[in-house]
Amino acid sequence: MTGYQRESLSFSVDTHLLRELGALLVGRDSTALLELVKNAYDADASVVTVHAEGLDKPKTGTLTVSDDGNGMTYERFKDAFLRIAGRDKEGNRLSPRFGRRYTGAKGIGRLAAQKLAPQLNITSIPRRDAIRGEKIETSTGVRATLDWDRMESDHDDLSMLGDSLTAQRVSIDDATRSGTTLTLSGISDVWSSGRLGPFIREIRACRPADIFIQGLPRKMVDKHLLFDEPIVREHGESDVGFSLDLSGQFEGGDELWPSLAARSSWVVEIDANEDGIKYCVSPTKRLQASLKPPSTPTWARKYEFAGEHPNGKNGPFFQARILVIENTLGRRTTPLARFAYTESGIRVFLEGFRVLPYGSLGDDWLELDRDYSRKPRDYDTNVDTGPLKPIENEGYFQLGNRSYYGAVLLTERGAPHLQALVNREGFVPDEYFDNLKSIVRTGVDLSVRARASLQRRISAAERADARSGQEFKPEEDPIKPRNEAETPNDGTAEPNEINQAYSDAEFADDIDEDIDFPRSFGKIDDTITEVLSLATNLRAELATTELRDRSTQLLSLLQSVQVDVAELRDEQLTLRTLAGVGTQFTAFVHEINGLLGQAQALRSLLSNFPEAEQIANLRQRKALRALQESSDELVQSLTRQMSYMTDVVGPDARRRRRRLNVTDRVESAIRVLAPRIADKNIRLENAVSVAILTPPVFPAEMSIILTNLLTNAIKFVDAGGTISVDARLGADMSLHLRIENTGVRVAKSDWSRFFRPFESSTTNVDVVLGQGMGLGLPIVRSLASDYEGTASFVTPSPGFSTAVEVVLPDPRPDIARKNQG
Template identity: 35%
Template sequence: MPGFSVDTKLFRELGELLVGRESTALVELIKNAYDADATEVTILGEGIAKPNGRIIVTDNGVGMTKTEFTEGFLRIAGRSKLGADRRSPWFQRRYTGEKGVGRLAAHKLARVVKIISRRWNGKDRDPVGGFPADEIIDAAINWDKIEALDTINEIETSDAISLNSDSSLGRSSGTTLTLSPLRKQWTERDREQFVDEVATLTPPEVVVGPLRSTVTAAPPLFDKLNVRDELRPGGFQVSYAGDLTLSESELPAEAESASWIIEIDCDKDKRRLRISVLPTRKTQAEFTNAESFVLNRKLEETDPSVGFQARLFQMSNGQWPKRYQGVRVYFEGFRVLPYGDTRDDWLQLDRDYRSRGHTELGRLRKRTGWDLPVGNDKEMLAIQGNTAFFGAVLITRSGADELEMLVNREGFIPGKQFDFITETVRLAIDLQVRLRYAATSEVKQARQITRDRQQRAAQRAASGQAPTAYNLRELHEVARQSLNNARLAISTGRAEDAEAEFVQLEENLLSAVELGDEVISEATMFRVVASLGLEHAAFIHEVRSLSLSAQTLSDALESIARGVADETVAKRLRAIAADARQLRERLRRNAIYLADVTGIEGRRRRSRQALRERVERVLGFFENAIKRRSAVVDIDIPANLQTPPLFPAELVAILSNLLSNAIKFMGDKGRIRIASETGNGSFRLRIENTGDKVDPQNSDRWFEPFRSTTTSIDEALGQGMGLGLTITRSLVDEYGGTIRFVLPSAGYATAIEVEFPRT
């Protein structure tokens, strides 16, 4: 009677269809180990860039018997894991693989797979030694031999599959898969892509673990998130070794790197949704009016029955490391591709970031009955893309029983449950955008008012007057005028006018007090620096005297050399004279530099100055330190570019502080780039260096007094006091400018940018 026959090419076709990429294939093998109650899995790569490379997957699960291997592992699309609530034998885990196609992952990776599996004997598991075993199987599948046959009916009588079994006493159970030779030689790019994809195969502990009390002032929703559905907790760890060893993680070890923390708890049984948006302590220190918000609502009857949890970290002025950017989705503790990939925008954050405009967030506007924080018609300007978020959405089979994977194991089939999850996560992010905009807009407005005040003062003050001194004098004059007006109003019986003048007088006095407090708060710190400056100024005379002495010594040595008959001695004397001349030149340059900083002319009047010339003069002071480090300094400043009106001593101090830091931390054979440009009414100076990194997101602390990072004394640069950046910011603030660490250009580790108003 006629029937179907199946060509062996089916394995190749199914493998390509059901297992999209190498990382997906390994994930399927890791899931098999998880379903087998393993707590540890190791992925070892050996010679993967060579023709006979191999990957070895080892776990400590319950293993397989001969029967389980033939009826389970060798049966494509088997039913062993199907059922209403099928779970693993010991930890009672919900099975992650339900289509019986995981073994095709072995076909995707290699031409031959060898299996050694020791089967658990059913006795209690030892917490240290694992499951005791009583049977071992040794099997191999040669995919090339299988595909050389015509139909799968011929496999049983061929030698394409081998299987032997024996007793195994005194050993722990577990399975080892050896995949070799690999179907392709892995390039470095293949390896890097694999590492990027599996680095977040399971959710990082920083996301799902308890948050320290140092992160947020308000309590979070969760102590620890529910990662997977297992009735007996056992833990699950994946390690990578050999050629597949993961490089040291770029992920910040502390949640304090975040600006805001978003948490979601959707309880399927209670039909309740909770969303928490919390500012971190760092954000509250910068924006004292930053507020937290917790939404607690009963789900609507029309909402699907679904449960999940999520925790997201948001970064306001920076990006998370590339490997961890984006919001990832985890199903039973394993990442579901492609959600959160670099080019994946499943939450439409990148789309909205590109098209943001002056409007209120639409999702929140539609929920006017939810008692949400008040919106603003400019809040959408604060939307950020995927790079500003790092986090996990955790789904279990019991929480979302209708979710089904696509056939290639990458993504879920569209449906009501996943649509609800997507919309809820995005709603939570929009709440964070609203709260962040409300917290920062007021502070930014106040800072802008201060900058505008200083800019106006810089334009109006005399060339020999500091902008802050001008502001204080102006407030004094306005207050004096208000007092005279009040006296006149009282003398003529106009009580209301007098009261109005007194109100104005009080406001001006308060402004003067605030401005005075800003100056006084720096006074103690600057007295220390001023005392050093006096010694510095006196030292200039010593330097000049030493310079003249070096020149006299050089001339004397040259004179003696001319009278010496022995040419060898004369040559040596002339060499010493040359060293003395070089010493004299270095002392002369340093004296000029010190005079620029401490001399009377340097602080007598403000003027526009040739920036490149000033930079080169300051670099001359650090010439010896630069040479000792074999460093390269690139100056990308037009010769005719002039600064805004500044005191020369101020400009030299700014350049000295920034360049000395760049030189200290660039490392040996490092590079420094100094660039400047004008445009849009501003003047910008940017200094970049190799070596040590500074995270722009966490850089504000380096502007605090006495925050020196220098622990050793440099021969040329000395040991930092921790005041350089503090003083520099004060000088920049004086003119209504800004100074901040920014993301560096390619090839550099750190960048700092100073911006002044052009006028």
């Protein structure tokens, strides 16, 4: 052998590694963006703002992620940010300022930015106070640019990137705001609605909704169950909290969780710790109030169970809250129904951040859809259920993923052995993950048993009534099980294929125009009524428990269909009319806008004429003065109408619900109707306090409610009459809006009739407002219903003939009380 000497060598790293660890490693766009948000959280930010613009146009898209966290010095950027897979977050894995448990561990999260855009611009200003035990005195911030494409195309060694990665120092002083701004630019591809929609939904859902991490509303349950506020994340006492703001093309959306939670029938809570597992299954007040004779509200009771942890040493230890919604959610096209469809599922969060894909549409990690389809007869819960004994064929009461809404809240301390997959989506399916699934699924199964027990008791009482000769009336049963998907969502089907009910509207154009809808609905109604009667009689004669259970399910489904058909019949007539009106209204808006421009031009032209007093001819002077006054009045009238139309159809009219000043909205509606009020010499009393705010509502819908009610009142009242508008807040902070008038009294026997479509409440034709189509009050009631509210005639105050009151509950009365001072 020759005497060659041993040499020390080292790896060289090709620039292609950046793509492997960034764009190719991360599966979803939302996961890539979430990695950047998590970095801001780890940097002790209290607010992170994500702004998007130009994503719908080629080569103009920009994403900006800015925070108010600790920031970076130039030295830290160079030594830590640019060090791939660094060990900076090893050892003491708590953030220096707020003591937060770090969400990042591998040191490659920032490379995910490459998946979203080819260029990353960074501006970072460090905090001046002590960070990581060292007080910053003379350090500088950093401004840097990383061109991912050029790094790979122009260079082949990560240690020599030339001008594809540049940085400069930024001077700082005491007045400079700390934090980091990441600007992702040069997005070349166009984000279609099909790509942008799911992305936005996943980003908005990256944090658990308040209903899962705050105390349950007292109108939902009497008191807290296993816990008031669950443990969501690990942090120090000085932590001020963390919020995520979306702006630009990410802005919008509606916070409908309070409304959705108000529809829930059961609440499940799970507390898994070293001492064991506790479960609580509780009915909501809504479910209890819905139970009518022969059942009673006390039949729906709370259950608590305890069991051993499958691994009391290593966990996982966590808390969870799950809502069960077994009722229908009304019209499938309402914002609430659509929101429920996209937000359904039991989701998993680690240190307060979503772990995809658990709980997403198409994901069946708890095998709920599978069992909904197979309908196993019994469940083995491995928990001593005490008085809640196993129910024969309880599996028939199983629901699919779309009926559950929940959050499983993990912390790294409580679940240190759960290992994230390399693409940051999900956990390794080992025994620890199996234990997590088993614990959560047991909580769901216990809720199924509780529901089955209640329904079995109700069925027994109904059979007893039937044997005693009392007729069972299915329509009185308020419990309407949802029409779940018969095809399990295994991820291969599109949402509309999973539940055909959501796609029926897409084929409305295929319906024969010659069909007589009212007559068709009547035939359907008659058929359902006949089938219900036969099914009721058949159930009383069935001998086996299994067949009786199946017949009970059949009756419940038929009841749901009967209610839906009745609602659909009324709404179909309304919508067919409104469809035509809406098309004409769109053209009308453009016409009004054009007329306003012409009127303003006419007024400008008339202003160039000599003053009327300078014209010698008396007749011409009067004519010019009248023309000028008429043009002013026309401009004012058209301006009022355009102001109202902007409220109703403007870009912000239905973008986000918000609290509105009731007085301002009333005054806006009065301005629109001011000419007719003056013509009839009506005295209008606005008694609304300037301090009263609405619950969160769409501005457009509040304007529609007020305008319809005021228009009706003006038609009712005689010349010289009085209209009163008043509002108050109830003890539960619900808004009570009342409009009264001194016109024709409406008989109590007609109070319900006038809220049906095309039942006009006025008999005399108003020369300006017309007689109407009988849609005003139904529209008001429909809008109020979407907010869980009511609209109805009420007994008027002394001196008035007719009164209509709209009640809108407040989903967050605590915030309402704070706003009222």
